[in-house]
Amino acid sequence: MKQEISFIPREELKAKPDTASxxxxxYFSDYMFEMDYHNDLGWHNPRITPYEPLTLDPSAMVFHYGQAIFEGMKAYKTPDGSVQLFRPEKNMKRFNESCDRLCIPQIDEEFLLEGIKQLITTEKEWVPDGEGTSLYIRPFIFSTEAYLGVRPANQYKLLVILSPSGAYYGSQLSPVKIYVEEQYVRAVIGGVGHVKTAGNYAASLKAQKKADAGGYAQILWLDAKENKYVEEVGSMNIFFKINGEVVTPKLNGSILPGVTRDSVIELLKYWNIPVREERISIEEVFAAHKRGELEEVFGAGTAAVISPVGELTWKDQSITINDNQIGQLSQDIYNELTGIQLGKKEDPFNWTVKVTSVEG
Structure with missing residues (x-):
C-alpha cells in the first residue's frame, strides 16, 4: 500500500527572486520533500516540509565515508501555464542505479516521482517562465546513521529541493572554453564514474580550480588508464561533429549515462544524422581539426541542455571550433530539446510528463 505524503506548512513564505537575476x-523554494530510511522500517514518513537547515549527528556516516548520491532534473512552464517534466523516469532509474552502486536501499521510483509532482504542485509559483529559465530539481540521499565502523549505513535521508534557475553558463549559447585535463583523473572503470555520487564531484574540484584560473568554463576528462581517450566534461557529456558525423564517447562504466545525452542521440537518429558512440582519443579530435573536419563540439547535460564549445586546450595547444560561434547543429538540437521541454514543439518521443493540477 502506498504511503500518504503529509504536509507541514511554514509560517511565512519567502519573497520570489527576480527572474533576471x-x-x-x-535560490531555493519554500518547501522540500523528505523521507527517511531505517533497516527496520524501510523508506517511511514521506512529507513535504519547510525548506530549512538539517541537524545531523557529528558521527553521521555520510561525513566519514561519503555515502551520498543525487540526481538533477527540471520542470518547465509551458505556454498554457501548466508545468511539465522531461523524461523523469530516466532520472528515477539512474537514481536507483546510484543507490545500488553505493549500497543505499532502493527507492520506489513511481512513489518518489509522485512525491516530486506533489512538491512541484505545492511550489508552482516558483516555476519561472522567463527565457532560458526552469525549475531545477535536486533529489538526493545520504547516510545519517551515527556510527564510525566502515560498512553501509542502516539509516538514510532522502530529500528533494527546488531551485528556480536561469542559464547554467550565464549567456546560454555563447561558446565556452574547455581545458583538457592531463594530470588528474575523474573516474576509473569499475569505480563510481557511471553514477551520480558526491565524491565524483569532490575529486574534480582541484582540476576545476586550475581551469577556472586559466579562464576555462569546464574540464574535459580523459580516461584514467591511458590518459588518452575522451570521457566527459565535469557537468556534461561531450559530442564532436566530424566531417558530417556526430561522435560521442561510448559508455564504458566510468562515464555518466546522461539523460540529455541519450535524448540527443535519439534526436539525431530521428533526423537521420549519422551518430556513433565509440571510443575517441583527444589526438583524433585535434587531428580532425587540423584536417579541417572538426565542425562542431558541444556538451549536453540537464543543467546547460546544450553548451557549444568554442575552444579546446590540450598540452598547451589551443584550437578554435567553428570560429568560436555556435554551430547550426548545436543550435538545432538546443531549439528542438528546449522546444519539447517547454511544450512549444511537438513531442514525438513522449518524453514530457505533465505535472497535472498545475495550471495558471
Whole structure:
C-alpha cells in the first residue's frame, strides 16, 4: 500500500527572486520533500516540509565515508501555464542505479516521482517562465546513521529541493572554453564514474580550480588508464561533429549515462544524422581539426541542455571550433530539446510528463 505524503506548512513564505537575476542554484523554494530510511522500517514518513537547515549527528556516516548520491532534473512552464517534466523516469532509474552502486536501499521510483509532482504542485509559483529559465530539481540521499565502523549505513535521508534557475553558463549559447585535463583523473572503470555520487564531484574540484584560473568554463576528462581517450566534461557529456558525423564517447562504466545525452542521440537518429558512440582519443579530435573536419563540439547535460564549445586546450595547444560561434547543429538540437521541454514543439518521443493540477 502506498504511503500518504503529509504536509507541514511554514509560517511565512519567502519573497520570489527576480527572474533576471536567477543564475544557477542560488535560490531555493519554500518547501522540500523528505523521507527517511531505517533497516527496520524501510523508506517511511514521506512529507513535504519547510525548506530549512538539517541537524545531523557529528558521527553521521555520510561525513566519514561519503555515502551520498543525487540526481538533477527540471520542470518547465509551458505556454498554457501548466508545468511539465522531461523524461523523469530516466532520472528515477539512474537514481536507483546510484543507490545500488553505493549500497543505499532502493527507492520506489513511481512513489518518489509522485512525491516530486506533489512538491512541484505545492511550489508552482516558483516555476519561472522567463527565457532560458526552469525549475531545477535536486533529489538526493545520504547516510545519517551515527556510527564510525566502515560498512553501509542502516539509516538514510532522502530529500528533494527546488531551485528556480536561469542559464547554467550565464549567456546560454555563447561558446565556452574547455581545458583538457592531463594530470588528474575523474573516474576509473569499475569505480563510481557511471553514477551520480558526491565524491565524483569532490575529486574534480582541484582540476576545476586550475581551469577556472586559466579562464576555462569546464574540464574535459580523459580516461584514467591511458590518459588518452575522451570521457566527459565535469557537468556534461561531450559530442564532436566530424566531417558530417556526430561522435560521442561510448559508455564504458566510468562515464555518466546522461539523460540529455541519450535524448540527443535519439534526436539525431530521428533526423537521420549519422551518430556513433565509440571510443575517441583527444589526438583524433585535434587531428580532425587540423584536417579541417572538426565542425562542431558541444556538451549536453540537464543543467546547460546544450553548451557549444568554442575552444579546446590540450598540452598547451589551443584550437578554435567553428570560429568560436555556435554551430547550426548545436543550435538545432538546443531549439528542438528546449522546444519539447517547454511544450512549444511537438513531442514525438513522449518524453514530457505533465505535472497535472498545475495550471495558471
Amino acid at each position: 536567477l543564475g544557477f542554484g542560488k
